[in-house]
Amino acid sequence: MLTHTQARPLIQERLGIAASGEGPLLLVEAPPDQWLALGRLAKAELGCGYLSFVSAVDWKEQGLEVVARVENLEAGFALMMKCKLGAGETRCPSLVPVWRGADWMERECYDMFGVRFEGHPDLRRILLPHDWEGYPLLKSYAVDTPHPPYR
Amino acid sequence: MEIKAPKPQIPPAVWTEFKDLQEWEKLHQERPEGDKHSALFESLTEGIFNFPGGFVVTTLADGFLNWARKSSVWPVTFGLACCAIEMMATFASRFDVERLGMVPWASPRHSDLMIVSGTVTIKMAPMLKRIYDQMPDPKWAVSMGSCANSGGPFRHGYHVVKGVDRVIPVDVYVPGCPPPPDALLYGLLKLQEQISHFRKTGQRAAPTEKTD
Numbered sequence: 090m091l092t093h094t095q096a097r098p099l100i101q102e103r104l105g106i107a108a109s110g111e112g113p114l115l116l117v118e119a120p121p122d123q124w125l126a127l128g129r130l131a132k133a134e135l136g137c138g139y140l141s142f143v144s145a146v147d148w149k150e151q152g153l154e155v156v157a158r159v160e161n162l163e164a165g166f167a168l169m170m171k172c173k174l175g176a177g178e179t180r181c182p183s184l185v186p187v188w189r190g191a192d193w194m195e196r197e198c199y200d201m202f203g204v205r206f207e208g209h210p211d212l213r214r215i216l217l218p219h220d221w222e223g224y225p226l227l228k229s230y231a232v233d234t235p236h237p238p239y240r
Numbered sequence: 241m242e243i244k245a246p247k248p249q250i251p252p253a254v255w256t257e258f259k260d261l262q263e264w265e266k267l268h269q270e271r272p273e274g275d276k277h278s279a280l281f282e283s284l285t286e287g288i289f290n291f292p293g294g295f296v297v298t299t300l301a302d303g304f305l306n307w308a309r310k311s312s313v314w315p316v317t318f319g320l321a322c323c324a325i326e327m328m329a330t331f332a333s334r335f336d337v338e339r340l341g342m343v344p345w346a347s348p349r350h351s352d353l354m355i356v357s358g359t360v361t362i363k364m365a366p367m368l369k370r371i372y373d374q375m376p377d378p379k380w381a382v383s384m385g386s387c388a389n390s391g392g393p394f395r396h397g398y399h400v401v402k403g404v405d406r407v408i409p410v411d412v413y414v415p416g417c418p419p420p421p422d423a424l425l426y427g428l429l430k431l432q433e434q435i436s437h438f439r440k441t442g443q444r445a446a447p448t449e450k451t452d
Binding site for chain 1: 362363397398399
């Protein structure tokens, strides 16, 4: 069985990314064009079948960062995948072709941060009403924005 | 006062043809011939009241009708958040609102009271308004808990209505987070007190316009 000590050189060999992090928690930062390749590698070769979450962070002028955590439950290690999109960039490859469970989490991520996941089958708002304007978890969103009157 | 008759819909309007269900409901709420029965009732009571000594009859009738109204206030079963747990406890055997003549009823069309128990989100506000509109007049509303009163801890959030009185008119506000069953029971007793002074059926105040 593949352990986390064997996983690090594998990622280095396939993608040329050095995984940081301590012990069984691997921290991998991939650029957007390698994001899907990293997902496929994690699912197929590292055996990370369990997608824990997909979320995002707003780093203000540095732009958005998409964060996903996947786990290999048999070997007992986890992969924290991060993807900096760059300033002003909202497009990101979708992980739905790899993990079906990413569907609703990416919809929520789109709902709250406005990240456009390319390749997502049904990208629309999941929590907020469909006529909502803006993305409320962005740092630039003014919380006390008056909303349109109730119908 | 002239009320415009709604345009005849050919073929008859079905709700799927409307862009929004609210539009369809609005069409059905417009009464082209006015409210005949209320006008008749009002002119009749005015006549009796203006007759010498007639005020005794109307006052007695008001007292009797108000006693009947306050003794059978049926709240619609409508729980929104954690306050609904306390509301259920109030409905259950220990606090027992049935001794006040209140029966939690699962249909808004048979109910007189709406207890708004919990956070009203902006997405939920249209549904709340629709359920309130489905209740027959005279109807009352109790705002239960901080969230329904003013938005509470979520007041500065992005998704919460800052007080349910921006959507529907409210008669009694019960503070607390959540209010214990005793507090809600006190609020309901206050509501009954208010109903016993209630004059004339029907007309309710519009919700207060607030801008911020």
